[in-house]
Amino acid sequence: xxxxxxxxxxxxxxxxxxxxxxxxxxxxxxxxxxxxxxxxxxxxxxxxxxxxxxxxxxxxxxxxxxxxxxxxxxxxxxxxxxxxxxxxxxxxxxxxxxxxxxxxxxxxxxxxxxxxxxxxxxxxxxxxxxxxxxxxxxxxxxxxxxxxxxxxxxxxxxxxxxxxxxxxxxxxxxxxxxxxxxxxxxxxxxxxxxxxxxxxxxxxxxxxxxxxxxxxxxxxxxxxxxxxxxxxxxxxxxxxxxxxxxxxxxxxxxxxxxxxxxxxxxxxxxxxxxxxxxxxxxxxxxxxxxxxxxxxxxxxxxxxxxxxxxxxxxxxxxxxxxxxxxxxxxxxxxxxx
Amino acid sequence: xxxxxxxxxxxxxxxxxxxxxxxxxxxxxxxxxxxxxxxxxxxxxxxxxxxxxxxxxxxxxxxxxxxxxxxxxxxxxxxxxxxxxxxxxxxxxxxxxxxxxxxxxxxxxxxxxxxxxxxxxxxxxxxxxxxxxxxxxxxxxxxxxxxxxxxxxxxxxxxxxxxxxxxxxxxxxxxxxxxxxxxxxxxxxxxxxxxxxxxxxxxxxxxxxxxxxxxxxxxxxxxxxxxxxxxxxxxxxxxxxxxxxxxxxxxxxxxxxxxxxxxxxxxxxxxxxxxxxxxxxxxxxxx
Numbered sequence: 256x257x258x259x260x261x262x263x264x265x266x267x268x269x270x271x272x273x274x275x276x277x278x279x280x281x282x283x284x285x286x287x288x289x290x291x292x293x294x295x296x297x298x299x300x301x302x303x304x305x306x307x308x309x310x311x312x313x314x315x316x317x318x319x320x321x322x323x324x325x326x327x328x329x330x331x332x333x334x335x336x337x338x339x340x341x342x343x344x345x346x347x348x349x350x351x352x353x354x355x356x357x358x359x360x361x362x363x364x365x366x367x368x369x370x371x372x373x374x375x376x377x378x379x380x381x382x383x384x385x386x387x388x389x390x391x392x393x394x395x396x397x398x399x400x401x402x403x404x405x406x407x408x409x410x411x412x413x414x415x416x417x418x419x420x421x422x423x424x425x426x427x428x429x430x431x432x433x434x435x436x437x438x439x440x441x442x443x444x445x446x447x448x449x450x451x452x453x454x455x456x457x458x459x460x461x462x463x464x465x466x467x468x469x470x471x472x473x474x475x476x477x478x479x480x481x482x483x484x485x486x487x488x489x490x491x492x493x494x495x496x497x498x499x500x501x502x503x504x505x506x507x508x509x510x511x512x513x514x515x516x517x518x519x520x521x522x523x524x525x526x527x528x529x530x531x532x533x534x535x536x537x538x539x540x541x542x543x544x545x546x547x548x549x550x551x552x553x554x555x556x557x558x559x560x561x562x563x564x565x566x567x568x569x570x571x572x573x574x575x576x577x578x579x580x581x582x583x584x585x586x587x588x589x590x591x592x
Numbered sequence: 593x594x595x596x597x598x599x600x601x602x603x604x605x606x607x608x609x610x611x612x613x614x615x616x617x618x619x620x621x622x623x624x625x626x627x628x629x630x631x632x633x634x635x636x637x638x639x640x641x642x643x644x645x646x647x648x649x650x651x652x653x654x655x656x657x658x659x660x661x662x663x664x665x666x667x668x669x670x671x672x673x674x675x676x677x678x679x680x681x682x683x684x685x686x687x688x689x690x691x692x693x694x695x696x697x698x699x700x701x702x703x704x705x706x707x708x709x710x711x712x713x714x715x716x717x718x719x720x721x722x723x724x725x726x727x728x729x730x731x732x733x734x735x736x737x738x739x740x741x742x743x744x745x746x747x748x749x750x751x752x753x754x755x756x757x758x759x760x761x762x763x764x765x766x767x768x769x770x771x772x773x774x775x776x777x778x779x780x781x782x783x784x785x786x787x788x789x790x791x792x793x794x795x796x797x798x799x800x801x802x803x804x805x806x807x808x809x810x811x812x813x814x815x816x817x818x819x820x821x822x823x824x825x826x827x828x829x830x831x832x833x834x835x836x837x838x839x840x841x842x843x844x845x846x847x848x849x850x851x852x853x854x855x856x857x858x859x860x861x862x863x864x865x866x867x868x869x870x871x872x873x874x875x876x877x878x879x
Contacts, residue, residue: 266723281736281737281740282739420865420867421861422819424840425839425857425860428843435846435847436847437847526729527729533732534820548732549735549826551739552736552739557739560735571726575723
């Protein structure tokens with residue numbers, strides 16, 4: 256078991272390393288482009304050339320990736336904040352520390368500070384969303400699965416097929432039309448500004464609802480399929496022939512087996528929510544890292560995009576790792592192997 | 593072979609008909625198919641169907657953009673005919689989605705079949721690369737590409753291809769592993785057919801069921817993605833009529849003129865529901 260976890264951990268690190276190289280290669284493939292992105296659209300060619308030399312951007316891609324990784328891990332200096340370069344970028348922590356993600360070119364601040372201001376909002380959004388998604392999906396999915404083919408199942412399935420077909424922004428427009436434009440119960444934006452006429456809680460309702468509607472319907476479908484499938488297995492027939500009550504069969508035998516597969520799907524939803532978060536934050540002007548990613552991409556703020564993507568990659572690969580380990584702990588057939 | 597009463601190798605004789613048959617056998621799939629094909633016809637016939645030029649501005653109508661005899665679905669806030677823009681917007685979706693899904697499946701099926709058929713180091717390489725690519729959601733991948741080279745249709749196609757190919761490849765690989773020990777595959781190998789022939793002519797036609805279901809699902813996701821990109825202002829530049837872009841233009845006026853945002857939303861949703869119904873119906877037809 257230890258060796259299984261160790262192997263998975265090694266795989267996690269290798270995958271993350273490869274993904275980060277890919278990220279670096281795409282964003283910094285053309286070095287001239289990097290220098291002009293740093294200086295902005297009004298820089299003259301001679302300035303671009305000067306920066307190109309100072310940052311030694313002519314070095315091979317692999318060498319630049321090594322340097323980038325070294326800076327991130329706190330092994331080498333980030334030369335961008337050097338007063339000799341004269342970009343006016345300054346980091347109070349100095350040029351060398353673990354987790355140095357560079358500077359935001361858009362906000363002229365270290366990326367770490369920019370992230371620290373916003374990440375809490377996004378985590379709150381995601382935690383609230385997952386807190387609703389999991390119980391809703393489990394209850395609806397199990398109800399639908401144990402009644403497979405009956406009207407209740409048809410109703411739930413019809414609803415979830417429709418809801419999974421709705422893009423997040425369509426759900427958002429529908430909810431805004433109803434609760435904000437028509438009824439006036441909830442605010443149309445969620446900027447979380449102090450002293451707003453709407454409370455913070457009321458500003459969270461619509462963004463969380465959009466994420467819940469988009470994801471819960473999908474997870475419900477997976478849970479339903481798994482429960483319906485488990486009910487067809489021979490051990491359920493055996494339990495029924497032994498005279499166990501239907502409630503007992505479902506609660507003690509079916510659920511334990513049926514909920515293993517959806518677990519990994521729920522973990523992968525964390526991944527899915529990352530995409531949803533970008534959309535939802537943009538729609539509601541929510542001050543998290545999703546809306547920051549969008550602004551940074553449109554501005555060409557490569558270091559912010561790198562940092563946020565790296566974060567997304569770590570979460571994505573990390574949930575896969577956690578999912579594999581959890582799967583092994585829950586399913587004795589895999590554990591023994 | 594025919595005079596012996598034996599059938600031709602399946603892939604050749606069955607052609608396209610059984611797929612249509614499978615669709616028609618399920619009511620849900622038929623309904624979905626009709627929606628998807630109807631929108632395809634709208635996209636193809638846009639120049640003849642649309643009553644106005646989608647970029648033409650009717651200043652008089654902009655003063656009262658609600659539906660009228662001249663503008664059946666009303667106009668947007670600057671006075672462009674909404675019906676014409678929705679009709680032309682279908683073209684954007686029907687150009688980008690088949691292109692990106694097509695290349696994702698081409699790459700995914702090729703990689704997955706090679707990995708599954710030959711196994712060994714090739715299989716390891718494809719699986720590991722797939723793991724790396726799966727860490728990038730399509731939207732994030734596209735955002736990275738925008739940061740590096742700016743928004744374009746080609747970049748949407750690249751992002752979708754790279755984001756979806758690993759999933760397709762896993763599915764194709766598992767299908768090959770399930771089928772490669774079948775007698776007809778062994779027979780073809782014994783005849784001395786090259787690997788490529790065995791994969792394309794023997795295995796692929798028998799593996800296509802789950803792949804087609806997956807294709808319908810992923811086409812639906814891509815319609816959502818294209819709409820989302822348009823909505824976020826990352827899609828094709830205005831004034832190209834694009835459903836997602838129309839929603840974001842109409843959204844600020846939601847309290848007064850709800851039709852501007854809601855009608856393009858309905859267009860996008862109907863295509864996605866069509867794709868999902870086809871996927872569901874076909875999956876049940878196979879089960």
